[in-house]
Amino acid sequence: MTTLAPPSMRARFTETTTTLLDIDRRIVVLTADIGAAGFAEARRRHPDRVVNVGIREQLLVGAAAGFAMEGFRPIVHSYAPFLVERPYEQIKLDLGHQGVGAILVSTGASFDASAEGRTHQAPADVAIVSALPDWEIYTPGHADELDEILRRSARHTRNVYIRMSSESNVAPRSTVGIEVVRRTEPGQPAVLAIGPALDPTLEATTGLDVGVLYSSSVKPFDGAGLRGAVRGTSLVVVEPFLEATTAGLVNEALADRAMRYTYLGVQDRELRHYGTPLEHQRAHGLDAVSLRNRITLAARS
């Protein structure tokens, strides 16, 4: 049996954004060299609305804010550490505090760039954006989800962070709220997989008596959906970013229940290894085999 590789989010990002540029004159795309080549054709058609500022990420976010102040809808793209961590104060002040909105779309995720090392990895990106008020945060698990989230975000003016990854699920899922992928029976443990963590979670839980839930949205977080879907007293969260990033949101949703929570995510340490994304998953206990052991252990107790 051959399995087709899921389509690339990064390629879809360029396609969808180019379409949005063509159909909506408020859309402006800002890059800092990374990903700029993909917009060369769009730039010929829309020279004023495709802006590559060179390797200048503070200006990247600041200029996006300036466009937003003038009623444009900026889509800002770079590698996750350079988009979110380096210009963090610009995100906090130039967007949030000024009261204007942009769509930040990152690539690289936690360790897509496994061989590049720590400098190109941003496991804490979702956690630090979560620490700012009024942001929407999405970690699509499939290119189709990315497309849907991007088009929807282009229609409003709020601040949105979209975290793309080269890790992708085979099938697209809901981009709104909690989706029940595998129903739980009353009393059974549930596993909530975020974004690209779903396929390894599904593989890991084959044959286990646990329910599987999915969300590509971190904020807004569908607390009501989670309450409805969790029918036991044990919840395992598999998150493709810094471990326990979603803990506050999950605990708040189930605050009145006596629950046991287990958060399986990227560990908070300097790995200092290169290699492949799968090797990094293994190192953090996030590959299907490790996940099966850890979920079994969490579900048993």
Added chain:
Amino acid sequence: MDTITASPSNPTAVPTDLHHLLQRITGDEKHSPAAHSTLDVLWVLYDRILRIDPRHPDDPNRDRFLLSKGHGPAAYYAVLAAKGFFAPDWLDDFAAFESPLGHHPDRQLVPGVELSSGSLGHGLPIGVGVALALRARRSEARVFVLVGDGELDEGSNHEAIAVAGRWGLGNLTAIVIDNQSSSLRWPGGLAARFEVEGWTGRSVDGRDHDRIEQALSVRPPGHPNVVVMEVEPR
């Protein structure tokens, strides 16, 4: 609302009434040097240069003024009150819990304030974005960003200076208040830092209203413009 204009008897000085407004914020005899370093420039901007109507502070065709150097905003608030953006009695409970006027201006709270500032090095990059946006819309409006010489220590400014110069943003003017606050100074002069990137630049006496007006009226086509306003050392 009554507004204050230049005094016919002494048109090149800040009007006495403006000083009275300033004193409502600072209290008599207590003046923050930073507030004063900008007073003449702000007055000339709002009295002679900026095409802004306080009755329509959101007019899309207005000139944009971004005060990036947001600390010591008393002079700014006094000028905005003088020009009728808000009632002068707002000045009386400066920085109180319920006051819209704090130690750093908030655009969400104060009519006429285009930029929420305080942290240094944010105004010029945002100003580049505003200038690009206005250019995309084929607007004739100008963008003025006021920074301090100490503020230019922040590297983010130099990202903006390079790009604005290279792209010839003729609708952008940077106003640098030079009160020699920069700890390590700028050898070769501040204007040169801009000129090497393609800006046109000049330095003028930041207390001389006619020279300030003259320098800010220049709009060299195809080049952003920087005016260094020399004032007393801090």
